Amino acid sequence: MTTVADCRLLDLPEIRDAEGSLTPVHGNVEVPFDIERVYYLYDIPAGASRGGHAHREIEEVIVAALGSFDVIVDDGSQRRRVTLRRGNCGLYLPRMIWRELVDFSAGAICVVLASRAYAEADYIRELAEFRRLRGSPADDA
Numbered sequence: 001m002t003t004v005a006d007c008r009l010l011d012l013p014e015i016r017d018a019e020g021s022l023t024p025v026h027g028n029v030e031v032p033f034d035i036e037r038v039y040y041l042y043d044i045p046a047g048a049s050r051g052g053h054a055h056r057e058i059e060e061v062i063v064a065a066l067g068s069f070d071v072i073v074d075d076g077s078q079r080r081r082v083t084l085r086r087g088n089c090g091l092y093l094p095r096m097i098w099r100e101l102v103d104f105s106a107g108a109i110c111v112v113l114a115s116r117a118y119a120e121a122d123y124i125r126e127l128a129e130f131r132r133l134r135g136s137p138a139d140d141a
């Protein structure tokens with residue numbers, strides 16, 4: 001099963017010149033899956049958090065195209081917090097990883113490359129269900 005150690009940072013190409021930077025991304029080249037969908041988050045109010053779910057099958061790569069934010073990843077046993085702040089750096093999230101996106105800078109834009117079309121049935125939106133499916137140790141709290 002996937003772990004937070006599989007949530008690796010991907011170096012994306014950056015074509016930089018005096019007029020700015022450009023990052024091309026291809027499925028199965030820079031990212032390890034076919035890209036079927038792209039979506040982006042913007043107009044994010046101060047203090048907002050996004051995510052708060054895992055995907056049963058969908059894989060994603062998350063990029064801070066503008067500004068910065070943190071991604072907290074959780075495999076049911078371990079948590080890791082990763083700061084994204086460059087348009088040429090992507091965080092790969094395999095299937096069955098809980099993620100929360102927090103601490104967005106003002107005006108941040110988050111681009112997400114996804115392996116499949118949107119399907120609500122692919123989401124696990126309850127942390128308790130996620131932990132049960134992952135066979136996490138019982139929470140004594």
Ligand code: TYD
Nearest residue numbers: 037038039041049050051052053117118119
């Ligand atoms: P959600 O994935 O919960 O957002 P986030 O993880 O960024 O907090 O999606 C928010 C809403 O948008 C939800 O009603 C589903 C819808 N949605 C789509 O219709 N298509 C998509 O590709 C995505 C990602 C979400």
